[in-house]
Amino acid sequence: MDLFIKLSQFLMSLSLLIILHELGHFIPAKLFKTRVEKFYLFFDVKYSLIKKKFGDTEYGIGWLPLGGYVKISGMIDESMDKEQMALPPQPWEFRSKPAYQRLIIMLGGVTVNFILAFIIYIGMAFVYGDTYIANADMKDGILIENQAMLNAGFQTGDKIISVDGTKIEKFDNDINMKIVLGKEVLIERNGAQQTIKMPNDFVDQLSKFEKSSIVGIRMPFVIGAVSDESSNTELKAKDVVLTLNGEAAKYFDQAQTILENNKGKTIAATVLRDQKEEQVQVAVNADGKLGVQRGGLAMANLEKLGFYKVSKQEYGFFESIPVGITKGKDQLVGYGKQLKMIFSPSTGAYKQVGGFKAIFDIFPSTWSWETFWTITALLSIMLGVMNLLPIPALDGGHVMFLLYEIISGKKPSDKFLENAQMVGFVLLITLLLFANGNDIYKSIVGR
Structure with a gap:
């Protein structure tokens, strides 16, 4: 069931992002009367799971869930349709349109990705607000x-x-x-x-150590359960340890140090039980443990006990707009910094680049709309930024050549664009193999 929930969230998020990205190309293409031959969710290599033609466009779902695409007439893309390009240009083709229209069509996908992310952040600010300390x-x-x-x-x-x-x-x-x-x-x-x-x-x-939070909140030592083998029968589930051997043990990390210094001893402890302080004797084993399972407290209970004050800030609809925009901007800048680190070999960040498994692992095994939309917004920003990279075969590569054409007044030849597309395609396949190879490697070595 956990796997099904993770997979459902993964496919739902991926499908949403792909469809909206391709709509970003499709809508301006139609507005400029450019023919769109195919609109596909996932790739239809050799065959499609579902397909139906309406007007000039075939809509379908492919079997290979590695992305999606729109095939625009008269455009040199991953289809490498050389036969069509060898024929005289037609008025409905991409290559026949003014450069500014082609630029708008190519920028449409990433524009939708960025707009979607900001809309999600605005919506989350309105619905969930901010909870923080x-x-x-x-x-x-x-x-x-x-x-x-x-x-x-x-x-x-x-x-x-x-x-x-x-x-x-x-x-x-x-x-x-x-x-x-x-x-x-x-x-x-x-x-x-x-x-x-x-x-x-x-x-x-x-990446070289056990995965744990970079920084965390110091938590109290709460007894979750007392094992049958433990000699500490005076302890009960839900007890909150306050002192050990006369020393303050407000937090679990403090308790660990005290227990480590009292291995093999029986010491006094003060616990909070049913809102009253109780004095008990506890036996510390040779490993510096009490033989109990550690429990936890919800943030609301931590607040009642005086550990932390949890702040909740809610926003009206219009207040949510600048809050969401700021959140989106921060995430966009943050992802830009991550890319810079990845392309700087000295940081070693490239070793952490992941593929589809890494994305799949981000999603939790329990359903949470707040988490789902948070991840989807971040993935939308990532998809937008990655597609803007000036690599032939990506939107950014097409934009790069279109800007050259607009500035210089010279259009690159179809032969040059075909060769550039092939180079870009090989580069993308290499990056895809590297990212997913990293996933496989981490699975094998356990990091």
């Missing part, structure tokens, strides 16, 4: 368990002040990506501020 309320600092972060110089209890000079106002999901993409992080430790310079190959380092 004000960074100023993180009085005891953050939790650092990620080995790459420890190697970079971070410690549990640090307070993140700013990243690359931008002050951190909210502790939310975006903080991880800000740190990953940052060059300098200003922290406060034991009342003094200091700057940590992020390693150039930090992204590569992240």
Whole structure:
């Protein structure tokens, strides 16, 4: 069932993005009276799962879920239809249209991708608002368990002040990506501020250790269950540990240190049980453990116990517009920085490039519309940016040649465009094999 939910979200998101992207080409093509021969979701190599012709256009669903396409008459594209191009140009063909019309047709797909992402972010701001912890309320600092972060110089209890000079106002999901993409992080430790310079190959380092959050929230030590083998029968499920051996154990990381220092001993503990403090004796085994399962608390309960103040900000429809636009802009800039890192070999970020499995793994195994739309918006931005790369066979490659034509007044020959398309196609196949090869490699080595 979990696999079915993940697969459903993956295919639904991918299909939505493909159809809307291709509509971005299709609609201006039709407005400029350019014939569209095919409109396909997925690729119809050799045969189609479904196809139906309306007017001049065949609509269908292919069997190979690696994308989709529209085939526009008189255009040198991945179909490499040389027979059509050898005939005299016809008024309804792409090549017969003015350069500015061809440019609008080619930019239509990525334009829709960017507009879609901003619409989703605006809609999410309106429907869900913002839930976060004000960074100023993180009085005891953050939790650092990620080995790459420890190697970079971070410690549990640090307070993140700013990243690359931008002050951190909210502790939310975006903080991880800000740190990953940052060059300098200003922290406060034991009342003094200091700057940590992020390693150039930090992204590569992240892949070498067990996956965990870059930074996390320090959580209390909540007893989830007491195993039958445990001698700590005085402990009960839902107990919240407050002190151990007379030392404050407000957070689980503090409790771990105290237990590690008291291996093989029986020590006093204070727990919060049914809103009352209880004194119990606990036995620490030779491994520095209590023989219990760790539990958790919902954010609402953490707030009631005084650990964190969770802020909820709601927006009216018109308030949601600038909020969504800002969110979209930040994601667009962030993805641009990621691409820059990928194309900089010294960062090692290229090793983390993934293919379809990596995208599939992003989706959760439980259905959440909020998560679905968050991922879809990000994928829409990624699709738009990737298609704008000046690589022949991508929209960006066609745009590059059209801009050359508009500026110089000279149109590249069909032969040149055919050769460029072939080079671009080989390059795309190479990138596709590399990305999906990375997925396979990670699956084998477990990283």
